[in-house]
Amino acid sequence: MDRSAIVHDNFLRRVAANDLPAGAEPAGPLDAALAASIYRSGCLSRALDLKSRAMQAKRQGFYTIGSSGHEGMAAIAAALRPTDMAFLHYRDAAFQIQRGEQVSGQSTTWDMLLSFACSSEDPISGGRHKVLGSRALNIPPQTSTIASHLPKAVGAAYSIGAARRHRPDHACLPDDAIIFCSFGDASANHSTAQGAFNTAQWTSYQSVPLPLLFCCEDNGIGISTKTPRGWIGATFTQRPGLKYFTCDGLDIFDTYATAQAAADYVRRSRKPAFLHIRTVRLYGHAGADVATAYLPKAEVEAEEANDPLLHSVRLLSQSGAMQPAQALEAYKATHARVERVADEVVTRPHLQTAQQVMASLIPPTRDCRPSNGPGADARTAVFGSDMRAMDEPQPMSRLINWALTDLMLEHGEIVMMGEDVGRKGGVYGVTQKLRDRFGSDRMIDTLLDEQSILGLAIGMAQNGFVPMPEIQFLAYLHNAEDQLRGEAATLPFFSNGQYTNPMVLRIAGLGYQKGFGGHFHNDNSVAVLRDIPGLILAVPSNGADAAKMLRECVRLAREEQRVVVCLEPIALYPMRDLHAEKDGEWMRRYPDPAERIALGEVGITGDGRDVAIVTFGNGAYLSNQALPQIKAAGINPRIVDLRWLSPLPDQALDAAVDGCKAILIVDETRHCGGVAEALMAHFHETSTAELARLTAKDSFIPTGPAYAVTMPSTDGIVEAVRNLVEGKS
Incomplete structure (x- = not known):
């Protein structure tokens, strides 16, 4: 028999017989009316879990990871405010249901069943995924299962204090809000989670405001791998800067009191805390998972005997809030209501076309305060002696610095963050003077953790800031790329455009850097960025383009709420000369x-x-360097600088090569998985010109004199052009 049916039947039988599990007496500030409300939220969460499995069996539903055993999360929701943004674990249906009781006009049962059915009328995802989330309830949708939402929770918490000092136009969190972030005991071991805990502690240790409440829902197992008994408590009780609270998730009175104390501590001290709630997992991991296949039956039955709803019935009876017969009737009535609503939900429409599915990949535009830029006096005061140098040609690094200065002058909601961006001014000096010009609140020196840098940016963006995080080298992005793929770029998609986290991520990268670092400081792989739907990838080739493209990148983030990456070629930062010294x-x-x-x-x-x-x-630089030799060979070329690598500027490309007999693609990324593959496919479909490509080898980049031998060169471009035009390709 299905374990979910067994748990359901056991509840009906045991409550009717007043056969309730033993436990502590109800104690604490939870009053009768709220206790009854929390129990009803737990009943609805349980009924929805059961119905999701029945819907899947009939191919009317598509997701069965449930919240049974975690109903105590409703008590935590009751202890918080609806203005406290909540990043939720996927077993937190009871939390969302109870929060719905705090905000008028909610139709939680209907909404959650629409999500189960993947109906296009689902108010949070529009039918794209079964996710917890609600704009009205201040719950951004989460699809992560490995705690990848924890770094942005740290960022959102940091943003509350930052908004007190520099409030952006689109700030949505009140000054007294806290951030709530929940996850499972197995996820607490993930490197992403550990990085978030460390960042929160690192920040708190320096007395920087960080009103964040972590919540670990400890049911003792992750799918089939058990968490060692006592592990969570042992590892989190003595962490500096992170106050530890613990409660019994089977006891809604204890859970409410402890959550209220933890929330009050965070709200009052503006410091992070860790709430450890002990729960059980009922029904196994998901619908297809049979717990008795890897756990002793007696152990599974022991967990089922500790059903938190049975404990709640006992506690309600002991407190005088509700008698067992009334609790049983509420449970039955809830299940009957879910059945009635589900019968209607399964008739609602679904997404049917690719266009409908992709409609929320690109977030909606938003109204922004118009700006004519800072006045001449303000610019003179900030730039100082640099104003005189603007009349003279400068290398790319300096023009980027000036562009960032103008952008930060014009838009007070821009904040920059990254390792060494402030006091040092960046590894290559690109952000020099910006900390002196705008202060440490807007030029944030972070700890050395790329996941935390991007998480800080994502979280701050959700409170109205326009973050410009910096990753020192492209190779370091790969440690944290899931923050872009799994969190930033997916948020508008899975929230139907209701939530966004716009940003402009600056990365120093690509190859040709002489005598420094090899692979980790010369990385020519951009495939990891180009295959993220909705992400914009910009690559300038000279300083003037870099300045003008950065302005467009900020406009795209600020007004169109896009996630933008500006990849700045390290080798071109200091480049002054083209043909001769x-x-x-x-x-x-x-x-x-x-x-x-x-x-x-x-x-x-x-x-x-x-x-x-x-x-x-760098290919644009080398191609321009090759021009004299190409022309000397009697070949009349043109150079087309892509500038935008994702999405590819298809129409502009076609217009740019129109009338040319041949097209040579010079791609400094790798032969396999490089940009040239997409360009070759595009031109094959749209052009009759002869095609060829010159790419980097499928190799990492070495240190020393051979730093450039695996990538296109000036001589290689000349030879490739001649071979193509002369028909030797």
Whole structure:
């Protein structure tokens, strides 16, 4: 017999017989009316779990990881405020149901069943996933199962204090709010979670406000791997900067009192706390999981005998809030209501087309306060002597610095964060002087943890800031890429555009950096960024383009709420010369602050029709370096600088190569998985020109004199052009 049916039948039989498990007497501040409400939320959570399994059996529902055994989370919701943003564990249906009782006008049963059915009318995801979440209840949807939401919870908590000092236009969290973040005991071991705990402690240790309540729901097992008895308590009781609270999740009175004390501590002290709630897991991990296949039957039955709803019936009776007969009737009535509502829900429409599914990949635009930029006096005061240097050509690194200065002057909601961005001014000096100009509140030196850097940015974005995090080197992004893929880019998709976390992530990367670091400081792999739906990837090739593209990146994040990555070629940061020493031909003057390069706008050098060299980043530099030799061979070329690698500027590309007899793609990323693969496919479909590509080898990059031998070179471009035009490719 199905364990869910066994648990259900046991509840009916034992409550009717007043056969209730023993436990502590009810104690604490929980009054009768609220206790009864918490119990009813638990009943609804249980009824929904049962119905989800029945719906799946009939192919009317599509997700059965339930919350049975975790009904005590309703007591925690009751101890918090609806204005406390909640990032929830996937077993927290009872939390969301109880929070719905705190906000008028909610139709929680209907809404959650729509989610089970993946109906397009589901108010949180629009039918894209069964997720907990509600805009009205301040619960962003979560699809993570391995605690990847913890770093952004840290960021959201940090944003509350930051908004007190510099309140952005689109801030949504009140000054006295706290952030609630729950997860399972198995997830607490994940490196992402450990990084978030460490960051919270690191921040708290320095007395920086961080009103965050972590909540570990400890049911003692992760799918089939047990958590060692006492492990969570042993590892979290003595962490510096993180106050520990513990409660019995089977006892709603104890849970409410402890959660209230923990929330009061966080709200009053503005410091993080760790709430350890002991729970049980009923029904196994999910619908397809049979717990008795890997656990002794006696152990499974012992957990079922500790059904938290049975404990709640006892506690309600002992407190005088509700008699067992009334509790049994409430349980039955709840199940009957769920059955009635589900019969209607399964008739509701579903997503049917790719266009409907993808409609929320791109977030909605938002109204932003118009700005004409800072006045001349303000710019003069901030830039100081740099104003005089703007009339002279400068390398890319300096023009990026000035562009960031103008952007931060113009938009007070911009904050930058990353290792060494403030006091040191970045590894390559790109952010020098910005801390002096704007203060440590807006130039945040973080600890060395890329997941925490991106989590800080994602969380702050959800409270109205426009974050510009920095990852020092492209190779370091791979430690934290899931924060972009699994959290930032998916949020508008799974919230039907109701939640967003816009940002402009700056990364120093690509190859050709001489004599420093090899692979970890020269990384030419961008595939990990290009295959994230909705993410914009910008790669400038010179300083003026970098300044103008950064302005567009900020506009895209600020006004269109996009997740944007600006990949800045390290080797071009200091580049001054093109053909000869001290010719200064790769430096540019600082463009007027009003100038920008729009998304999808490519750069074109020359108007030759023999060959179009399509490239980006360092490839644009090398191709320009190759021009004299190409022309000396009697070939009339043009260079097309992609600038935007994702999404590819298809229409602009077609217009840029129009009339050319041949197209050579020069791609500094790898032969397999590189940008050239997409470009070759595109031109094969849209052009009749002869095609060829010159790419980097499928290799990591070495240190020393051989730093560039695996990537395209000036001579290699000349040879490839000649071979293509002369028909030797």
